[in-house]
Amino acid sequence: MPDRTDEVARVYAESLLELAAARGANGIAEAGEEIASLAAIAREDRTFAEFRRSPVIDANAREASLRRLLEGRVSPLVRDFLLVLNRKGRLGEFSNIAVAYDALVQERLGRVEVDVWTASGPVGEDLLGSLRAKVREATGKDPVFRMHVDATMIGGIRLRIGDRLIDGSVATRLAGLREHLIESGRGDLRGDLDRFLTTT
Numbered sequence: 001m002p003d004r005t006d007e008v009a010r011v012y013a014e015s016l017l018e019l020a021a022a023r024g025a026n027g028i029a030e031a032g033e034e035i036a037s038l039a040a041i042a043r044e045d046r047t048f049a050e051f052r053r054s055p056v057i058d059a060n061a062r063e064a065s066l067r068r069l070l071e072g073r074v075s076p077l078v079r080d081f082l083l084v085l086n087r088k089g090r091l092g093e094f095s096n097i098a099v100a101y102d103a104l105v106q107e108r109l110g111r112v113e114v115d116v117w118t119a120s121g122p123v124g125e126d127l128l129g130s131l132r133a134k135v136r137e138a139t140g141k142d143p144v145f146r147m148h149v150d151a152t153m154i155g156g157i158r159l160r161i162g163d164r165l166i167d168g169s170v171a172t173r174l175a176g177l178r179e180h181l182i183e184s185g186r187g188d189l190r191g192d193l194d195r196f197l198t199t200t
Contacts, residue, residue, distance in 0.1 A: 006100070009093055013100035016081050017108075023077065032105055034078045039098035053092040062086055112141040115160040119153040127157075135161065 020031035
């Protein structure tokens, strides 16, 4: 069942996409770049995150601050969009909306975002080419890879395509092997007990 937050984020992202598209060929890309930049600030700046979410700050005071902060730095479209989010009490969901907007743009362009995790950094071109071909075959879309490093992984690779996780990490394979051995061990133990009982 989809998360309610994701549904709300998608509705707002769809509205922004429609408004951006009405501004011409560059409108969608321009809005996307501005939204992505603001989302990066929201992730990195704790003060800004608190400012967006705090119920203590009056909505009118927050709007005045937003106007000062955004004036001349983003397009009127993105500025007005953030002001609407503030008035609707949805500014705290801005990061989710930014993710939803990016996914809608990729969908519109016939692309699919693929998160790739490895233990030590970017994968080689050979593996990337193979992954690209497999994702195209499975989804019918061109993949846009986002690379991540997860130091807790022993090795291998983990992918997320939309809401589907494909885990080929060594840790997951070892866990699977361990479960198999435990189950096999239980089977062997049951067999040994049966043989013991029939011979006594």
